[in-house]
Amino acid sequence: MSLFSQNLLFASLLFTLFSGICALGGRSLVFHKLSQGLLLVSGVLGMLASFKVLLAPQTVLYFGLASSEFFPVFQLDPYGAVFFLLISLVSFLSALYAVPYLASYQETYHLQSLNALVATFVLGMQLVVVSQSPMAFMLGWETMSLASFFLVVSDRSHESVKAALLYLVMTHLGAGALLIGFLLLAQGFFFADFEQLAALAASAPLWILSVCFGLFFFGFGSKAGLVPFHVWLPEAHPAAPSHISALMSGIMLKVALYGFLRVLLFILPPIGATASLFILGFGLLSALYGVLYAVVERDFKRTLAFSSIENIGLIFTMLGVAFFAQSQGLEGLYQTALIAAIFFAIAHAIFKSGLFLASGLIVRAVHSRDLEKMGGLARQMPLFSMVFFVLCLAAASLPPFAPFFGEWIFFQSILQNFSSQNLFVTIVLILTFAVIALVGGLAIFAMVKLFAISMLAEPRSEAAREVHEKPRAGELFSVAILAFLALGLGLYAPTVLSLIGASVLVSSPAEITVGSATIQPSLIFWLLLGCVFVVWILRRIFSRTAHERIYHGWDCGQPIDASMEYTATAFSAPIRFFFRLILKTKKTLVAQPVVATNPWITTRTATVDLRSIWMDYGYVPLGRFIIGMAEQVKKIQSGNIRFYLLLMFLTLILTIWVAL
Amino acid sequence: MSLTIAVFIQGIVVLALAPLVTGLVRWFKARLQGRHGAAPWLVYFTLLTTLKKENVISESRSWVFRCVPFVVLGIALFLSLTLPIVFPSGGIPQVDLFVLAGVLALSSVFLVLGGLDAATAFGGMGASREMTIAALIEPTTLITFATFASVAGSSSLQDIFGNGITVISHPALLLSFVALVLIVLAENARYPVDNPATHLELTMVHEAMVLEYSGPYLAMLEYASSIKLTVFLLILGNLVGAGLLTTVVIGSFALALFESTIAKMRFFRMQEYMSIAFFLALAGLILIFII
Numbered sequence: 001m002s003l004f005s006q007n008l009l010f011a012s013l014l015f016t017l018f019s020g021i022c023a024l025g026g027r028s029l030v031f032h033k034l035s036q037g038l039l040l041v042s043g044v045l046g047m048l049a050s051f052k053v054l055l056a057p058q059t060v061l062y063f064g065l066a067s068s069e070f071f072p073v074f075q076l077d078p079y080g081a082v083f084f085l086l087i088s089l090v091s092f093l094s095a096l097y098a099v100p101y102l103a104s105y106q107e108t109y110h111l112q113s114l115n116a117l118v119a120t121f122v123l124g125m126q127l128v129v130v131s132q133s134p135m136a137f138m139l140g141w142e143t144m145s146l147a148s149f150f151l152v153v154s155d156r157s158h159e160s161v162k163a164a165l166l167y168l169v170m171t172h173l174g175a176g177a178l179l180i181g182f183l184l185l186a187q188g189f190f191f192a193d194f195e196q197l198a199a200l201a202a203s204a205p206l207w208i209l210s211v212c213f214g215l216f217f218f219g220f221g222s223k224a225g226l227v228p229f230h231v232w233l234p235e236a237h238p239a240a241p242s243h244i245s246a247l248m249s250g251i252m253l254k255v256a257l258y259g260f261l262r263v264l265l266f267i268l269p270p271i272g273a274t275a276s277l278f279i280l281g282f283g284l285l286s287a288l289y290g291v292l293y294a295v296v297e298r299d300f301k302r303t304l305a306f307s308s309i310e311n312i313g314l315i316f317t318m319l320g321v322a323f324f325a326q327s328q329g330l331e332g333l334y335q336t337a338l339i340a341a342i343f344f345a346i347a348h349a350i351f352k353s354g355l356f357l358a359s360g361l362i363v364r365a366v367h368s369r370d371l372e373k374m375g376g377l378a379r380q381m382p383l384f385s386m387v388f389f390v391l392c393l394a395a396a397s398l399p400p401f402a403p404f405f406g407e408w409i410f411f412q413s414i415l416q417n418f419s420s421q422n423l424f425v426t427i428v429l430i431l432t433f434a435v436i437a438l439v440g441g442l443a444i445f446a447m448v449k450l451f452a453i454s455m456l457a458e459p460r461s462e463a464a465r466e467v468h469e470k471p472r473a474g475e476l477f478s479v480a481i482l483a484f485l486a487l488g489l490g491l492y493a494p495t496v497l498s499l500i501g502a503s504v505l506v507s508s509p510a511e512i513t514v515g516s517a518t519i520q521p522s523l524i525f526w527l528l529l530g531c532v533f534v535v536w537i538l539r540r541i542f543s544r545t546a547h548e549r550i551y552h553g554w555d556c557g558q559p560i561d562a563s564m565e566y567t568a569t570a571f572s573a574p575i576r577f578f579f580r581l582i583l584k585t586k587k588t589l590v591a592q593p594v595v596a597t598n599p600w601i602t603t604r605t606a607t608v609d610l611r612s613i614w615m616d617y618g619y620v621p622l623g624r625f626i627i628g629m630a631e632q633v634k635k636i637q638s639g640n641i642r643f644y645l646l647l648m649f650l651t652l653i654l655t656i657w658v659a660l
Numbered sequence: 661m662s663l664t665i666a667v668f669i670q671g672i673v674v675l676a677l678a679p680l681v682t683g684l685v686r687w688f689k690a691r692l693q694g695r696h697g698a699a700p701w702l703v704y705f706t707l708l709t710t711l712k713k714e715n716v717i718s719e720s721r722s723w724v725f726r727c728v729p730f731v732v733l734g735i736a737l738f739l740s741l742t743l744p745i746v747f748p749s750g751g752i753p754q755v756d757l758f759v760l761a762g763v764l765a766l767s768s769v770f771l772v773l774g775g776l777d778a779a780t781a782f783g784g785m786g787a788s789r790e791m792t793i794a795a796l797i798e799p800t801t802l803i804t805f806a807t808f809a810s811v812a813g814s815s816s817l818q819d820i821f822g823n824g825i826t827v828i829s830h831p832a833l834l835l836s837f838v839a840l841v842l843i844v845l846a847e848n849a850r851y852p853v854d855n856p857a858t859h860l861e862l863t864m865v866h867e868a869m870v871l872e873y874s875g876p877y878l879a880m881l882e883y884a885s886s887i888k889l890t891v892f893l894l895i896l897g898n899l900v901g902a903g904l905l906t907t908v909v910i911g912s913f914a915l916a917l918f919e920s921t922i923a924k925m926r927f928f929r930m931q932e933y934m935s936i937a938f939f940l941a942l943a944g945l946i947l948i949f950i951i
Contacts, residue, residue: 378722378777385722398769399762408758411802418810418949426949433806434942437799444765445795448772452787457779458720520754527742527752528763532734535880539730543876548715553780553872566776566784574792578931 008049009061009076012088013126015042020119024112029103035115036095039122043092046126050085053078054503073193074130078503079265082342083251083258084129086349090250091122093478094243097357100472101243104364109154109241117154121147121247125255133193134182137259141178145171145223148252151244152236163235170232174222178259181215184208185267198267209268213275216263217282223256224312227286228614233309234293238301238369242360245301249308250353254345257315261342264323273327280320280432286313287439292583294446295575296610298568300369301359303450304352307395310443311348314436315341318410321432325417328425335501336413342500344406347489351394351403354482358388361475362454365467371450371568376459377467384471385455387483394486396447397440400525402489407440409497442575449571458562491522569608584611666747673904674740674894678886679703681893681912688916703886707879715875720779728774729873729880735767736887745894746904748822756815757805761798764847767888768794771881775869786868789927793853793865796934797846800839803941807836808899810948826901832951836944837899842937844892848885850915852925853933865927 019038025031053061053076061076076084098118102111124147127140149171152164185201185208186192192200201209222229237245264271290309297303322337359369361384366374378385394401414429459465471479489496539545553560576583586609591602636647683700690697718725743760744751768790775787805820811830812820827837846853849866858864870881890908893915897907925933 376720376722376779378724382723389724393766393769396765396769397762398766399759404762411758412756412815415806415809415815418806418945423949427946430942430945430949434799434803434938434945437802438796438938440802441765441795441798444769444798445791448769448791452773452776456722456724456773456777457784523752523754524759528734528738531737531741532730535730535734535737539876539880543711543879548717548875550719551716553718553720553778554782555780560780562779564781565779566781566788571776571784571788571791574788574928574930575795577928578792578796578934 008045008052009074009130012042012045012049013123013130015039015045016091016119016123016126018042020116020123023115023119027112029106029111032102032111032115033099035119036099039095039119040092042122043088043095046084046088047092049076050081050088053081054085054499073133073136074127075132076130079262080129080258082346082500082503083254084126086254086346087122087125087129087251090247090349090353093353093481094118094246094357097246097360097475097478098243100474101360101364102241104469105241114151114154114241117147117150118244118247121151121244125251128255129258132195133191134186134197135191138175138179138182141175141259144252144255145175148236148240148244148248151248152240154241154244155239157239159235160239163232163239167232167236170222170229174219174229176219177215177222178219181212181219181263184215185212194262194267201268210275213268213271216260216268217279220256220260220263221282221316224253224260224316225286225309226282226312226316227289227309228618230286230290230309231612231614231619234297234302234305237305237308237356238299242301242356242363245304245359246353246356249304249356250349253308253312254349257312257345261319264319270326271323273324276320276323276327277428278320279316280324280428283313283316283318283320284432284435286310287317288313288435289582291439291442291446292575292579293610293612295442295449296572296583296585298371300362300371300374300450300454301356302369303371303446304355304359307355307443307446308348308352310439310446311344311352314407314439315345315348317432317436318344321410321414321429324425324428328420328422330417330420330425333413333417336409339497339500340406340410340413343409343493343497344403346496346500347394347402347406347486350482350489351391351401351486354391354479354486355388355395357475357479357482358384358391361471361479362388364469366461366464368461368463371453373461374454374459374464375457375461375562375565376455376464378455380467381470384476384479387476387480388455389451390483391479391486392447392451394483394490396444398444400490400521400528401486402493403486405490405493405521407436409493411436445572445575449568453566453568453571457565460562460565460567491525493521582613584613584616585609586611663752667741667752670746670751671737671741673746674887674890675737677908678740678883678890679707681890681908682886684909684912685889685916685919688913689920692916692920707883710879710882711876713875715877718778718780718872721777721872724773725777725872726877728770728777729877729884731770732767732774733880733884733887735763735770736884736891738763739891740887743891743895744818744821745891745898748824748898751818751821753816753818755817757802757809757817757820758815760805760817761801764801765794765798767884771866771869774873775871778872780872782864782868782871786865786871789865790849790869793846793930793934796930797843797937800934800937800941801843801847803938803945804836804839804843807833807941807945807948810945821895821898824901826899828901830948832948833899833944835940835947837896839937839941839944840896840899842933842940844896846933846937848889848892851919851922853930855924 015038019035019042022038023031023035049061121144124140124144128137128144131137131140149164149168152167153160185197187200225233237249240248287310290306290313294303294306294310297306318337318341322334322341325333325337363369365377394403397403397407414433418426418429420426576585589604589606591604593599594601594603680700683703687697687700742752742755772787772791775783808820808825809815811833812823812825827833849856854865870878873881893911894907897911
């Protein structure tokens, strides 16, 4: 291994650090640009390093202290490289985007601290992926969590602070669970690395393994936004500036996935059928719950956040099926489902980052996150709307984009394992298939709503009528690259899938066997394009293109205006009605007489309020209970110092008694 | 080489037959309702006339509005070329059931966007309803075709239809076949999901979406829906082992008879229809592994 490529990884982390330091230089825009430039360099170096590892199997990049005690604390193996590549790519593009984007928000955000925090955030995620020991992992994890907490509050509004505090509580409960899990597994060895941990886990009793699995599942699941630990996600992701939302949704969730898989694949011994069904169940619940809320939500960025919950649910479903197959001895299904999950995670990182970056441009254009205030933007920013359209189609898992092929390989592998000998396995697979198919259908609805209501028809507000701040070159470029990647990753899906296979399934050959089915995304893409082209030619031949007239739409004899067109609420009304048992809504109709003496002529206002069943029946009562308990505990706080000393003494005795 | 020729012949047959199928359904329906009815081949002339008419474009539209007819008709063309419906071994083997479901959804998405782009309440209403139907029928489509694929042992549509799998040879497929009929009715905007003949806002789904289209664009969209109906009828025909012409005639008659005897469902009762289709398909899939 040459010195240069070894230093590539180290240099990438170093440049991230430089970017953070440079950002603190001063208020001038020069420092902002310099800081983002350094982050760009860090992204390029990171991508180079990951490609180096991915393309040459058995390669491991490492750096660390030369002392044998701590060696190697940081190294990049092929599995980590997949995620390191994602982090580098998305942070590169978000830096490119941030250069012009943040320049128009100089009054809103404190650029110095914001840029420094972004660099810290990226550094934290990079550290997590290259860590080889629990302590280094937790260091990176906490850096990432704390930096993202401060990023959520960056606009200092009341809602952001509320969202961030909720996030802080949830993320620290999760981090606590992870730390307990690692310490339980380590059995007293504080500085054990992952390999030693795996050796310890192999001989650990079952109850410790079960408890650890539960703790890891909660820790990583709450960070990834699995229902019911997701409550922070739709609050925190939209509150952050858009390029931060892209980092959070696009890659921070993937880092949680990385951690979960690192523990399950490399540390814990194979989990049983029960634990895998547990993962599968939570995955399906998240997918269904997330997509239903994505359909009915009216806030642009919250729709994307709920769609992230849905996608994370899909990924965990794939993982659940993979581990279930492993416990049932279906090796082929285990491999393909695992590869499908990672492929879908990569695709999600790409299209969701793209959508969040796009959301920033839309929100800046209409000065609102409310879908009901948007509309007609496709006419004012046609190029941007095309790029956004591609991202929406990708997010809806339609052919020929990458997520479609991620789902394709998963569906295909399930389908071929329906006829296993065990009827229980068959039923589990069939039900998974059915729920995922339903989620897929609804995901299309959510994305069509997002695109159509924001971009098409007449503007629904004054701000959307005349957009002053159009997307700038750098911003448009980074969104377009992501849209292009969503298509390219789909067309080269077979190559990418075998690359992932080689990097994740180290123990087995990297052949993806999906039975007789063959995958040829490019054939389907060119056929579709060819058919549309033929239609275009035929239309030119058979009818005159100039024979047309611009006229107003069919108005039933009365001029139409924007107040008559469908809104996001109206558009999703059928789904809200059909799934009213899950989607709790509170509808209030207020009628106020125009003249006090005449009760018949009134002005009516209707509000449809979306409720969250987890908040209403889970977290809010739990919070009330905890505060109630705290009130009870307060009774022993008499203010008498001797009583407190007595309590401390008793605690000491109790601790010694437990410890001995 | 022979595959290419088969694909082309099949495409031309489906494209040529499509307006006739729509015409036949209308003619049978008129006869069954005691009307004289227009000749079945009138649809060819209607399409040609519409093609020559002036294209009136709405003021409030974006680039999406112009893309819609091309993509929708392109996808209909794609279906007629790639599915093994006329020859059992025709079609493109790489087009499997997931691609079929995805491409159908893509076509619905474009129609919906076209409906919303014109900024009228009619278009929005049709779009919202069509999107609901398309989103909720997609799982049923996937499950039903997965059942056929499980019986055929391959997800490729060529293997499903090429191996001569019919409801007669595999009676266990009956539930899935019924589910498929429900899918065909929903996908093609027929009774009881939609009324293809009216322009009443209470009943419109498909017609409301294409309301703003005129001239060549309207002809393209109408032609696309004819092709889609023909393709689906041929798929059903393959599953009962009927030949091409039998399918076209008997299929159109059966559809007309069905539409003349049943009332349209209220849209907000659609969840019952969708649930029935979904659970029929699910039961059909589980059934073939139990027996």
